[in-house]
Amino acid sequence: MNLSKSRYTSGIRCEKLLWLDCFHKEFAVDIGNNSVLENGNEVGELARGLFGEYSLIDFNKGFSSMIQDTKKLLDEKESVICEASFCYDGNFCSVDILKNDLDGVEIYEVKSSTEIKDIYIDDISYQVWVLKKCGLNVKKACIVYVNSQYIKNGEFDIEKYFKIQDVSNDILEDNVLYNVTKFKEILDNNREPSIDLSISCHTPYDCPYFHYCTRNLPSPNVFDVGCSVRFSSKLEKYYNNIITYRDILDNGGFNDRACEQMLFEINNLPPKINRESIRGFLDKITYPVYFLDFESYQASIPTIDGTKPYQQICFQYSLHYYLEEDGELFHKEFLSDDYDGNPMYGLCERLCQDIPKDSCVLVYNDSFEKTRLLEMANLFSEFRDHLLNIRDNIIDLFPIFKKHDYYVKEMEGSASIKKVLPALFPNDSSLDYHNLEQVHKGDEASSAYLSLKNLEDDERDGLRHNMLKYCELDTFAMVKIYDKLKEVVEKK
Numbered sequence: 226m227n228l229s230k231s232r233y234t235s236g237i238r239c240e241k242l243l244w245l246d247c248f249h250k251e252f253a254v255d256i257g258n259n260s261v262l263e264n265g266n267e268v269g270e271l272a273r274g275l276f277g278e279y280s281l282i283d284f285n286k287g288f289s290s291m292i293q294d295t296k297k298l299l300d301e302k303e304s305v306i307c308e309a310s311f312c313y314d315g316n317f318c319s320v321d322i323l324k325n326d327l328d329g330v331e332i333y334e335v336k337s338s339t340e341i342k343d344i345y346i347d348d349i350s351y352q353v354w355v356l357k358k359c360g361l362n363v364k365k366a367c368i369v370y371v372n373s374q375y376i377k378n379g380e381f382d383i384e385k386y387f388k389i390q391d392v393s394n395d396i397l398e399d400n401v402l403y404n405v406t407k408f409k410e411i412l413d414n415n416r417e418p419s420i421d422l423s424i425s426c427h428t429p430y431d432c433p434y435f436h437y438c439t440r441n442l443p444s445p446n447v448f449d450v451g452c453s454v455r456f457s458s459k460l461e462k463y464y465n466n467i468i469t470y471r472d473i474l475d476n477g478g479f480n481d482r483a484c485e486q487m488l489f490e491i492n493n494l495p496p497k498i499n500r501e502s503i504r505g506f507l508d509k510i511t512y513p514v515y516f517l518d519f520e521s522y523q524a525s526i527p528t529i530d531g532t533k534p535y536q537q538i539c540f541q542y543s544l545h546y547y548l549e550e551d552g553e554l555f556h557k558e559f560l561s562d563d564y565d566g567n568p569m570y571g572l573c574e575r576l577c578q579d580i581p582k583d584s585c586v587l588v589y590n591d592s593f594e595k596t597r598l599l600e601m602a603n604l605f606s607e608f609r610d611h612l613l614n615i616r617d618n619i620i621d622l623f624p625i626f627k628k629h630d631y632y633v634k635e636m637e638g639s640a641s642i643k644k645v646l647p648a649l650f651p652n653d654s655s656l657d658y659h660n661l662e663q664v665h666k667g668d669e670a671s672s673a674y675l676s677l678k679n680l681e682d683d684e685r686d687g688l689r690h691n692m693l694k695y696c697e698l699d700t701f702a703m704v705k706i707y708d709k710l711k712e713v714v715e716k717k
Contacts, residue, residue, distance in 0.1 A: 226412035227315040233351045236408040241420040253433035264525035268337035279305040313358035329362035339373035342429045354401035377527040451638020452483040486638035499630040514585045516545040518699040522671035531604045540568035543696040564678035577611040589642045591621035664695040
């Protein structure tokens with residue numbers, strides 16, 4: 226079976242990953258990396274203009290045509306070729322950007338990451354090996370990646386947006402032949418490779434076959450432990466055949482909260498409620514109290530002045546609020562229709578109208594909202610004081626559950642609101658995100674917003690309605706959790 230550079234790098238990570246990708250993709254679990262792929266495509270297309278005019282090999286024409294078209298352009302001394310394609314002995318690769326000089330070629334591998342990962346060196350090493358075997362003199366090999374500190378101001382500057390690192394001295398060319406031979410032997414074999422779990426299951430990316438590879442472990446097992454336990458620590462237990470919760474507890478456990486998680490699930494313990502701590506939290510709340518949640522998207526290529534690559538761009542919020550204790554619950558919301566401009570401006574303008582200064586603001590996991598408010602305050606001087614005032618008056622619901630001041634076994638070691646909510650309200654269909662239409666989680670909201678400008682009016686209106694319902698549930702969930710905290714404190 227032939228190799229490509231993606232198959233080659235899969236084999237570098239894990240030979241079983243390579244084999245499963247080729248023969249049993251149906252075992253893969255969706256790990257939600259669509260946005261990563263989209264960002265990679267956008268950044269890759271942008272990078273083609275780094276060196277001026279270029280010729281692009283059409284990927285849709287098939288490998289043979291791509292190779293022939295590349296040879297023709299090389300013979301014609303075309304100076305820059307994107308997706309230049311080569312094959313040696315069944316080993317195929319397309320080079321993102323190939324600079325063709327009289328005395329040789331330069332390879333530029335484009336990544337949408339803001340740092341260079343080890344796997345990138347394996348990727349470009351394979352390309353150098355293939356090209357040299359095809360008779361080309363590879364003078365230089367470089368990684369092109371995103372400058373995380375680039376701030377757009379005025380006209381977009383492609384040269385400042387990208388960083389280029391010459392990795393010619395890091396090329397692992399001598400290893401490629403050995404790896405290629407081994408990988409082809411694996412793919413020519415009908416048997417699944419016997420490869421154990423390793424750190425590569427989650428580094429540098431999550432493996433879509435992790436569920437498949439752990440399917441025969443008892444449930445629950447060491448990999449189900451939450452509470453911020455590192456994967457490397459779980460692997461250490463696994464390698465020592467310490468796999469079940471009982472095994473782990475009998476052999477030193479992990480941190481206190483992780484041990485608590487396991488004890489709750491093993492012994493089916495009743496809820497743990499630290500009323501004193503919860504009461505101390507509730508004593509900080511003043512009225513009116515506002516429950517706030519933002520939705521945002523990450524732009525790999527900044528289009529808004531003052532923003533960086535991958536900065537979160539807020540486009541929506543939901544706001545539930547009580548004007549007085551035990552009073553009526555109100556709701557306000559905002560969803561920008563400034564699809565081609567800056568959705569944050571209208572959002573900030575409305576937010577400052579909806580939340581009076583010095584009001585108590587409840588959020589779930591405050592690092593996100595606080596960071597967004599600070600970023601937007603730095604962008605818009607007219608809203609700065611009000612946004613910073615909102616930020617200064619934020620109180621976080623998350624630590625109550627993070628510290629297990631309120632804990633039930635159904636939380637399974639997680640303080641995520643998506644775990645806490647069904648654990649506290651298991652039979653409330655109005656709080657079930659699965660019952661929503663189209664938008665059920667944050668990344669779906671991001672993708673939905675970016676798609677709105679391309680929709681017809683009726684379809685756009687329907688999607689906007691469902692986006693609002695999703696965000697509304699996020700803050701209504703916080704209201705329900707807050708009310709639950711008040712309820713359990715009042716109980717004797």
